[in-house]
Each structure stands twice: as structure tokens, then as C-alpha cells.
Amino acid sequence: MAPDPRLICASSALEDGGEGVRFSLPGPEGELQAFVVRHKGVAHAYLNRCAHRPVELDWLPGRFFDADQRYLICATHGALFEPVDGLCVAGPCHGGRLVPVSVFEQDGQVFWHAP
Numbered sequence: 001m002a003p004d005p006r007l008i009c010a011s012s013a014l015e016d017g018g019e020g021v022r023f024s025l026p027g028p029e030g031e032l033q034a035f036v037v038r039h040k041g042v043a044h045a046y047l048n049r050c051a052h053r054p055v056e057l058d059w060l061p062g063r064f065f066d067a068d069q070r071y072l073i074c075a076t077h078g079a080l081f082e083p084v085d086g087l088c089v090a091g092p093c094h095g096g097r098l099v100p101v102s103v104f105e106q107d108g109q110v111f112w113h114a115p
């Protein structure tokens with residue numbers, strides 16, 4: 001049986017290119033930190049961990065987008081990531097990827113799915 005989806009937040013909490021919502025999920029060695037953002041109308045979620053070093057991305061809690069609201073940006077060394085697939089397009093981890101978390105929206109709410 002598939003695990004129950006877990007509520008992250010209301011869909012209205014995610015503005016396009018705006019602040020993300022941080023959440024945690026169980027990992028093999030304890031809780032993992034993750035975040036969800038909205039880009040071009042679609043919610044995308046990743047582990048909150050740079051592809052370069054294991055540090056969180058947001059430069060202030062929930063701030064994941066760059067100034068142009070085009071890319072996700074790592075606060076530590078400025079790597080830029082595509083919001084749709086987590087591909088690093090510039091910075092020290094160029095060609096690397098953020099780890100995706102499966103999310104979906106239903107009835108005005110955002111949920112994550114356990115893998």
C-alpha cells in the first residue's frame with residue numbers, strides 16, 4: 001500500500017517566484033530538510049541541500065529564488081539551479097542537480113509523497 005501523502009502547506013502560500021515553504025521528511029539517518037516553491041504555476045520541491053556541499057540553500061528562511069525570480073540560488077557560493085528540475089546551470093556544481101521531492105497539489109493544498 002502506498003504511504004499517505006503528507007500536507008506541506010496551502011497552495012496559496014506559494015507565490016510564483018516568491019518565498020518557498022520549508023518542510024522536513026524522514027530520511028534513513030534522521031530528518032531531512034526540504035522546501036517547495038512555485039515556478040510558472042507549478043510547485044517544485046527539493047531537499048534543502050546544495051549539490052556542491054551539504055549546506056542549506058536559502059539566504060533567508062524561505063528565500064530560494066535569485067533577484068530575477070528565474071533561478072533557485074545557493075546562498076553560500078551562488079550556484080544557480082533550474083526550478084523545474086534542479087539542474088545546476090552555473091556555479092561550482094555546474095551540471096549537478098538538487099535532489100527532487102515528489103509533490104502534488106489537490107483541493108488547494110500542497111502535499112509531498114514518500115518515495
Ligand code: FES
Pocket residue numbers: 050051052053054055074075076077078079091092093
Ligand atoms: S554550497 Fe552551494 S554553491 Fe557552494
